[in-house]
Amino acid sequence: MSLLVIGTLAYDTIETPYARRENVLGGSAVYFSLSASSFGAVRLVGVVGGDFEKVDLERLSQRGVDIRGVERVSDGKSFRWAGRYEADWNTRTTLETQLNVFEHFDPKVPKAYRDSRYVFLANAEPKVQLRALEQCTQPGFVVADTMNLWIEIRRDELLEVLRRVDGIVLNDEEARMLTGERSLIKAAAKVRDLGPRYVILKKGEHGAFLVGENVRYALPAYPVDQVLDPTGAGDCFAGGFMGYLAAADCVEPATMRRAMLYGTVTASFCVQGFGVEALESRRRAQLESRFNELLEFVTL
Amino acid sequence: MSLLVIGTLAYDTIETPYARRENVLGGSAVYFSLSASSFGAVRLVGVVGGDFEKVDLERLSQRGVDIRGVERVSDGKSFRWAGRYEADWNTRTTLETQLNVFEHFDPKVPKAYRDSRYVFLANAEPKVQLRALEQCTQPGFVVADTMNLWIEIRRDELLEVLRRVDGIVLNDEEARMLTGERSLIKAAAKVRDLGPRYVILKKGEHGAFLVGENVRYALPAYPVDQVLDPTGAGDCFAGGFMGYLAAADCVEPATMRRAMLYGTVTASFCVQGFGVEALESRRRAQLESRFNELLEFVTL
Numbered sequence: 001m002s003l004l005v006i007g008t009l010a011y012d013t014i015e016t017p018y019a020r021r022e023n024v025l026g027g028s029a030v031y032f033s034l035s036a037s038s039f040g041a042v043r044l045v046g047v048v049g050g051d052f053e054k055v056d057l058e059r060l061s062q063r064g065v066d067i068r069g070v071e072r073v074s075d076g077k078s079f080r081w082a083g084r085y086e087a088d089w090n091t092r093t094t095l096e097t098q099l100n101v102f103e104h105f106d107p108k109v110p111k112a113y114r115d116s117r118y119v120f121l122a123n124a125e126p127k128v129q130l131r132a133l134e135q136c137t138q139p140g141f142v143v144a145d146t147m148n149l150w151i152e153i154r155r156d157e158l159l160e161v162l163r164r165v166d167g168i169v170l171n172d173e174e175a176r177m178l179t180g181e182r183s184l185i186k187a188a189a190k191v192r193d194l195g196p197r198y199v200i201l202k203k204g205e206h207g208a209f210l211v212g213e214n215v216r217y218a219l220p221a222y223p224v225d226q227v228l229d230p231t232g233a234g235d236c237f238a239g240g241f242m243g244y245l246a247a248a249d250c251v252e253p254a255t256m257r258r259a260m261l262y263g264t265v266t267a268s269f270c271v272q273g274f275g276v277e278a279l280e281s282r283r284r285a286q287l288e289s290r291f292n293e294l295l296e297f298v299t300l
Numbered sequence: 301m302s303l304l305v306i307g308t309l310a311y312d313t314i315e316t317p318y319a320r321r322e323n324v325l326g327g328s329a330v331y332f333s334l335s336a337s338s339f340g341a342v343r344l345v346g347v348v349g350g351d352f353e354k355v356d357l358e359r360l361s362q363r364g365v366d367i368r369g370v371e372r373v374s375d376g377k378s379f380r381w382a383g384r385y386e387a388d389w390n391t392r393t394t395l396e397t398q399l400n401v402f403e404h405f406d407p408k409v410p411k412a413y414r415d416s417r418y419v420f421l422a423n424a425e426p427k428v429q430l431r432a433l434e435q436c437t438q439p440g441f442v443v444a445d446t447m448n449l450w451i452e453i454r455r456d457e458l459l460e461v462l463r464r465v466d467g468i469v470l471n472d473e474e475a476r477m478l479t480g481e482r483s484l485i486k487a488a489a490k491v492r493d494l495g496p497r498y499v500i501l502k503k504g505e506h507g508a509f510l511v512g513e514n515v516r517y518a519l520p521a522y523p524v525d526q527v528l529d530p531t532g533a534g535d536c537f538a539g540g541f542m543g544y545l546a547a548a549d550c551v552e553p554a555t556m557r558r559a560m561l562y563g564t565v566t567a568s569f570c571v572q573g574f575g576v577e578a579l580e581s582r583r584r585a586q587l588e589s590r591f592n593e594l595l596e597f598v599t600l
Contacts, residue, residue: 087482182387185523206506207520209597216597218520220507223485257600297509297516298598300557 001040003246004113005032006132007122007145007235008102009046009056009070012275013082013095014231024275025056027079028122028145031232034279035239035266036120037064038287039247042239043113045069045132049078049101059280069110076101089227090204109135118246120238121165123147126157133164141251143167143198143242145234151177159194166251167198167212169238175201185211198256200241202234210260215253219260222268222294229274233267236279240266265290301340303546304413305332306432307422307535308402309346309356309370312575313382313395314531324575325356327379328422328445331532334579335539335566336420337364338587339547342539343413345369345432349376349401359580369410376401389527390504409435418546420538421465423447426457433464441551443467443498443542445534451477459494466551467498467512469538475501485511498556500541502534510560515553517560522568522594529574533567536579540566565590 007029013022033042043066048057050073057067077100084093105128117140121129129144136142142165150158151174162168168191172184178194181187188199188211198212205227209218241263248255265287272278307329313322333342343366348357350373357367377400384393405428417440421429429444436442442465450458451474462468468491472484478494481487488499488511498512505527509518541563548555565587572578 089482182389183523183525183527186525203506206503209520209523218507218523218597220509220518220520223483223509223518225483225486227483254600261600295600297518299600300554300561300595300598 001118001243001246001249002043002116003036003040003118003120003242004043004045004109004116004136005029005036005120005122005239006045006107006109006129007032007120007124008079009048009052010079010081011051012080012231014229014274015084015095016229017085017087018228019274021274025059026081026231026275028124028232028235030060030276031235031270031279032120032122032239032242033060033065034063034276035236035270036243036246038240038266038282038284039243040064041066042243043069043116045107045109045113047071047073047101047105049076050074052078059276063280066113069108069113071108073101083231085230089230092230107132107135117141117249118242119143120242121145121161122235122238126150126154126161129161130157130164141166141245143169143238145169145238146174148174148177162191162195165196167200168196169200169202169234171202171204171234175199184209200260202237204230204233208237208260208264210256212256215256217257217260219264219294219298222265222290223297224268224272227271228278230271231275233270236270237263237267240264261291261294262287265294301418301543301546301549302343302416303336303340303418303420303542304343304345304409304416304436305329305336305420305422305539306345306407306409306429307332307420307424308379309348309352310379310381311351312380312531314529314574315384315395316529317385317387318528319574321574325359326381326531326575328424328532328535330360330576331535331570331579332420332422332539332542333360333365334363334576335536335570336543336546338540338566338582338584339543339562340364341366342543343369343416345407345409345413347371347373347401347405349378350374352378359576363580366413369408369413371408373401383531385530389530392530407432407435417441417549418542419443420542421445421461422535422538426450426454426461429461430457430464441466441545443469443538445469445538446474448474448477462491462495465496467500468496469500469502469534471502471504471534475499484509500560502537504530504533508537508560508564510556512556515556517557519560519564519594519598522565522590523597524568524572527571528578530571531575533570536570537563537567540564561591561594562587565594
């Protein structure tokens with residue numbers, strides 16, 4: 001499959017009501033690619049500093065992630081994020097964001113990646129997303145993520161991204177902020193008017209839904225017994241979703257619906273471990289087993 | 301069908317960000333019975349004061365609700381509730397609750413109702429629920445509702461109710477309060493350990509799920525364009541659910557799942573009107589149409 005992701009590779013410091021861990025491997029592109037790699041090879045474009053451990057890149061390679069697109073700035077420091085979750089898991093406070101080498105990141109898509117048909121633009125400043133996308137020579141299905149910050153301070157550039165992509169993933173708060181609509185169904189329709197043919201709304205523990213051409217599909221989250229760390233769940237959802245589509249090389253409604261299920265179960269593994277731990281130890285058979293379980297949970 | 305409900309008939313004063321209405325027909329048993337009556341006759345047990353308008357009882361009769369079990373206390377005042385919703389619809393503040401004739405309500409189940417096989421004990425003090433249930437001679441499938449107040453101040457009596465019913469409907473907050481479990485899946489399992497074979501967890505705009513013997517089923521809410529007034533949505537869900545089961549006279553898993561869908565679409569009509577307005581104007585064909593639409597929305 002030819003799936004490209006551009007986003008962050010990071011070291012995160014995460015506090016939950018139950019634990020605190022410093023400098024664990026994280027970043028949107030890391031979560032995404034470890035998730036999508038269940039379905040085939042993933043091409044990763046990103047940047048790290050001289051402090052980024054070789055062993056962490058090897059963790060990616062071992063899972064089938066192509067890291068030739070990871071640029072290393074030897075005299076720079078990797079992207080770092082620190083955040084804290086409250087006991088309800090829905091409230092997250094960002095304690096610190098150090099852009100570091102990501103601040104002046106000018107993404108370079110290696111020649112070997114440029115024919116990628118499936119492209120995921122993980123959360124980044126819109127101009128960085130556009131810069132990566134314009135290097136792709138034959139994008140077939142492009143999906144972007146974003147965040148409240150860009151909706152607020154880079155609205156015009158973000159609107160340009162929306163005009164150029166096939167799909168966008170947003171959480172409920174972002175969808176409301178972007179459109180001014182309280183109703184998520186109305187918000188999704190307004191987002192589609194801005195360009196993307198497909199809108200995926202993520203609602204965390206309440207699941208996700210897809211609205212697009214000829215398709216509407218709603219799913220609850222997979223009911224995990226215990227959440228350890230929700231960091232990266234949205235990127236894992238996107239990774240499972242895009243990974244399945246890219247492997248199937250199909251974006252028909254029936255395939256999209258199955259992709260939503262794979263995204264949901266992939267995210268469920270993510271939240272059961274700290275950082276990317278549970279993603280790394282997951283086997284494909286477990287994914288399939290949980291897929292079937294969720295399917296039974298939602299089938300009449 | 302032989303479906304009995306015991307609960308409140310009330311006059312509500314409701315404030316939303318868009319409107320304020322005084323003394324509109326409401327009450328748990330009113331919302332429930334207007335919903336369940338789409339599927340057949342409903343037997344209603346409740347109490348009203350001398351101030352309760354005859355025309356409001358006629359509104360119920362016209363929809364197929366048997367009101368012979370509604371006691372009138374001529375020198376008393378009907379139950380009254382006032383509440384306000386914030387713009388997110390999820391935050392509700394109770395401004396006033398006047399129990400009035402409901403305070404010393406001793407439910408009397410008419411002889412003609414006592415053979416009811418399907419029984420819904422709407423939210424009331426647990427001892428009132430038990431008093432009604434013990435008059436039923438052959439209850440086959442009994443479901444109860446409750447609220448945070450009884451979990452706090454009438455825990456022992458509520459536990460007695462739980463031991464005697466087949467199913468319980470709870471919202472997420474109540475389930476967590478009752479069990480001390482944050483995870484709704486774990487909470488549902490703990491509630492089942494307290495007695496009910498079936499637990500229905502209502503999550504408002506995020507849908508509902510059912511956990512019981514041989515069945516687990518999750519549904520999103522039907523995506524309405526606009527919410528006017530969420531009052532009574534939970535009772536309408538229960539009314540659609542129980543009404544369908546009673547009409548089918550079956551509680552097999554496949555029937556339960558369909559009943560969950562009917563509960564969901566019934567609640568969706570409720571929130572689109574003020575008070576019971578939208579329930580009254582709804583036609584069975586609209587219910588079926590929305591049933592099919594929701595089914596498509598959740599089917600792989």
